[in-house]
Amino acid sequence: MKHTEHLYEKTISSQTIYEGKVVKLKVDEVLLPNGKTAKREIVNHQGAVAVMALTDEGKLIAVRQFRKPLEREIVELPAGKLEPGEEPLACAIRELKEETGYEAESFTHLSSFYTSPGFADELLHLYLATGLRKGEAQLDEDEFVDVVELTLEEAQELHRLGEIRDAKTVVALYAWESRKLHGQK
CATH class of the missing domain: 2.20.25 (N-terminal domain of TfIIb)
Known part of the structure; x- marks a missing residue:
């Protein structure tokens, strides 16, 4: 532009x-x-991806992890940074598998957005993953997470309670609510 x-x-x-x-x-x-x-x-x-993975039962696969800048745990989407030259979809597939163990039949790009354009150039790509198959997580050696499954109502409550606070997960939560309002999964 x-x-x-x-x-x-x-x-x-x-x-x-x-x-x-x-x-x-x-x-x-x-x-x-x-x-x-x-x-x-x-x-x-470098840029990053986040994955809004929804089970066939309509539950969101999320992770609870400690975030040092916040000095607390939060619940958020599986996500990770792009490796140099890596395509966002490849990163989404990799991060979902590494952090949660899940693989998906289908990935749909929902949006790309700047996380904090006042001081950072990070562009985050948000994907919807469906047709999930559970497997074993393959966390990085410095990564510690609990995988959680949430209904929309449970996720909304965690947002209200301040346990879901990061931009990517809040954006995904609103996208999920919008999809439900329009009769989509």
């Missing part, structure tokens, strides 16, 4: 502050549309 001149911020300089396994942090100096300059702290991220 072409930028609109009266909104565009031109990069004058860019400095990488940190480069880790998951993110890169940089500080850009930008020229604002009014001629002044400002600093922008930017997190670069």
Whole structure:
């Protein structure tokens, strides 16, 4: 998409502050549309996928895990970051299997969205997985999760209680509610 001149911020300089396994942090100096300059702290991220896996019985497969930035457990969709050059669908298939043990007959792309565009460029791809077959999870060595199955009503209650709080799972919850309202699975 072409930028609109009266909104565009031109990069004058860019400095990488940190480069880790998951993110890169940089500080850009930008020229604002009014001629002044400002600093922008930017997190670069490879991108990620999340999977809204629904059983034939209409239950959501989710994971409960501890999230260090929050210092608490939350319930969320199985998800993970894209490897360099990896297609989002391949990542969705891999992450569902690794985190939950489930495999799916069908994957449907529901949406792609920026998770926090005020400071990060992470683009998350949300997939619906159906026709599930249960198997053994293959968690990464630093990954610890409990797999949970939730009805829509149970997921809504966990959202109300603040146990579902992350953007990808909240977006999926609203997508699931919308699908049910329109007579879809």
